[in-house]
Amino acid sequence: MALLDIRNLSIDIITAQGKIRVIDKATLNIVDGSIHGLVGESGSGKSLIAKAILGLHNENWIVTADRMFLGCTDLNKLSFRERRKIMGKEISIIFQNPRSYLDPSKRIFDQMREVLPNKIAKKRFIKRMASKSAHYLAIKELLHKVGIQNDKVVVNSFPHELSEGICQKVMIAMAIANNPRLLIADEPTTSMEAVTQAQIFRLLYKLNQLHNTTILLLSNNFGSISNLSDYISLIYCGQTVESGSYKQILKSPMHPYTQAMIKTILAFDEEVDHKSQLYTLPGSIPPANQLPIGCRLGPRCPKAQRTCVMNPEAVNYKGHIIRCHFPTLGEK
Ligand SMILES: Nc1ncnc2c1ncn2[C@@H]1O[C@H](COP(=O)(O)OP(=O)(O)OP(=O)(O)O)[C@@H](O)[C@H]1O
Numbered sequence: 001m002a003l004l005d006i007r008n009l010s011i012d013i014i015t016a017q018g019k020i021r022v023i024d025k026a027t028l029n030i031v032d033g034s035i036h037g038l039v040g041e042s043g044s045g046k047s048l049i050a051k052a053i054l055g056l057h058n059e060n061w062i063v064t065a066d067r068m069f070l071g072c073t074d075l076n077k078l079s080f081r082e083r084r085k086i087m088g089k090e091i092s093i094i095f096q097n098p099r100s101y102l103d104p105s106k107r108i109f110d111q112m113r114e115v116l117p118n119k120i121a122k123k124r125f126i127k128r129m130a131s132k133s134a135h136y137l138a139i140k141e142l143l144h145k146v147g148i149q150n151d152k153v154v155v156n157s158f159p160h161e162l163s164e165g166i167c168q169k170v171m172i173a174m175a176i177a178n179n180p181r182l183l184i185a186d187e188p189t190t191s192m193e194a195v196t197q198a199q200i201f202r203l204l205y206k207l208n209q210l211h212n213t214t215i216l217l218l219s220n221n222f223g224s225i226s227n228l229s230d231y232i233s234l235i236y237c238g239q240t241v242e243s244g245s246y247k248q249i250l251k252s253p254m255h256p257y258t259q260a261m262i263k264t265i266l267a268f269d270e271e272v273d274h275k276s277q278l279y280t281l282p283g284s285i286p287p288a289n290q291l292p293i294g295c296r297l298g299p300r301c302p303k304a305q306r307t308c309v310m311n312p313e314a315v316n317y318k319g320h321i322i323r324c325h326f327p328t329l330g331e332k
């Protein structure tokens with residue numbers, strides 16, 4: 001069953017140069033209890049989609065969607081206040097660079113206390129000291145959940161006294177304080193060293209397996225998140241180009257963009273001659289205000305033909321959602 005069902009989400013941003021369609025009919029179906037990887041190069045629109053899900057947009061954005069349901073709740077029909085209530089309670093987000101999201105002037109204890117569920121926070125008004133220990137116990141439990149054992153040291157520290165990996169674990173602990181149904185991890189390990197990256201990914205996997213937290217994992221690195229994901233969607237220039245289960249995507253990718261991404265990771269696995277060139281798509285992703293006519297991948301696509309000057313529509317082929325005039329059909 002889908003926990004989050006988004007169909008034809010579009011985002012237009014009003015800029016000084018005019019209206020730009022940064023997300024164009026994106027479709028995302030996140031199965032309850034799964035890890036769903038959303039992969040695309042930098043600038044492809046992953047964070048914009050996350051912000052649209054959270055309702056974190058300003059008046060310069062025009063957000064439309066044919067369908068945007070969280071479980072049985074139609075997010076399109078909620079007022080701003082109702083949407084804010086859902087954020088944090090039902091949907092939480094963690095970002096890259098956790099230090100920049102933590103308040104540098106407050107100890108971790110005080111920052112975590114602010115995000116505790118209301119029922120614990122209310123005890124503050126009953127008896128101050130009793131509430132402090134109730135808070136501490138709740139915080140300690142959360143820190144243990146994310147694998148931080150030395151809770152005493154961490155709660156009394158300021159963010160700058162902790163490593164980046166610990167800060168990210170604290171952010172994850174804060175994000176799961178209200179037992180959200182959906183956790184969005186927006187490039188949670190960018191610029192972290194390999195060991196810390198592995199720890200954070202293991203932690204997200206554990207949260208999913210042990211606590212059944214549904215996770216939407218955004219990344220520009222196909223290789224690093226593909227093994228963790230039950231489902232994978234690929235996004236290019238604001239359009240979801242292919243979506244399917246891990247097996248479907250890895251075993252029988254249909255879209256030239258997905259095939260290129262997979263070829264890139266395989267190139268790292270294969271033995272290659274010294275200083276030989278690794279596979280990569282030619283060119284780079286165009287800025288949102290200089291998009292090509294028709295298929296947005298056109299100028300970089302090895303399979304492009306004349307028809308590609310027309311924008312392909314997304315179609316469902318044996319459970320794959322695919323947006324291409326010439327997909328590779330039925331191959332294993
Ligand atoms: N407020 C804005 N005004 C105009 N354009 C924007 C705005 N925010 C994002 N964009 C453009 O939308 C596109 C998608 O941006 P987004 O930040 O979602 O990419 P991303 O996939 O998250 O990239 P990264 O991997 O670097 O985080 C980019 O071309 C970006 O320049």
Ligand code: SF4
Pocket residue numbers: 256257295296297298299301302303304305308312323324325326327
């Ligand atoms: S529609 Fe054409 S240009 Fe676009 S991905 Fe498919 S083959 Fe390539």
Ligand SMILES: [Mg+2]
Pocket residue numbers: 046047048186187
């Ligand atoms: Mg981003």
